[in-house]
Amino acid sequence: MNAANTLSVSSPVFAPDGTIPLCCAGFGEDVSPPLHLSGLCKGAVILAVTMVDLDIPLLREYPHWLIWNLSPTQEIPAAIPPGESLPELHDAAQGVAYGVHRYRGPKPPLWVRNTHSYRFDVYVLDCRLALDSQARLRDLRRAMKGHILQRGSLIGKYRHSQPFGSRTLTGERSI
DSSP states (O other): OOGGGOOEEEBTTBOTTEEOOGGGSTTTTOOOOOEEEESOOTTOOEEEEEEEESOOTTOSOEEEEEEEEEOOOSEEOSSOOOSSEEGGGTSEEEOOBTTBSSOOOOOOOTTOOSOEEEEEEEEEESSOOOOOTTOOHHHHHHHHTTOEEEEEEEEEEEOTTSOSSOBOTTSOBOO
């Protein structure tokens, strides 16, 4: 990977280093945010996405989402459904993160008042991955080694004391 091969990752629901909305958090609707990619290289075969909490004490990263074998696209949709296999997304797969096969949004314990940072990493790969559905973050990273054409990241912040009733992905108020 080189600087000329940069992949930019953004989301229409939060700015870089901005606040992840309640609809994408465990205290809200707990749906994955839409991710927009720019600079996607022509050799892309599949995409993989991880989301990790960077602020869990004694852990470097705590995985909240693992998905791979997504078709190369400039827009990863919001609200990707749960499941080990996702036929509606051309047989993409979700591994085990946060104990489940689905996106698990920010949900720090109620007594935690500090802001947590969550990093979404999007990997552009040169091949499909043949991973078991029980794969974890370390397994995914091991399988991707030597196959990463590009990588881009987006960091969002979340603090559980954010006011409830913030806007949803559709712009409606949640309760």
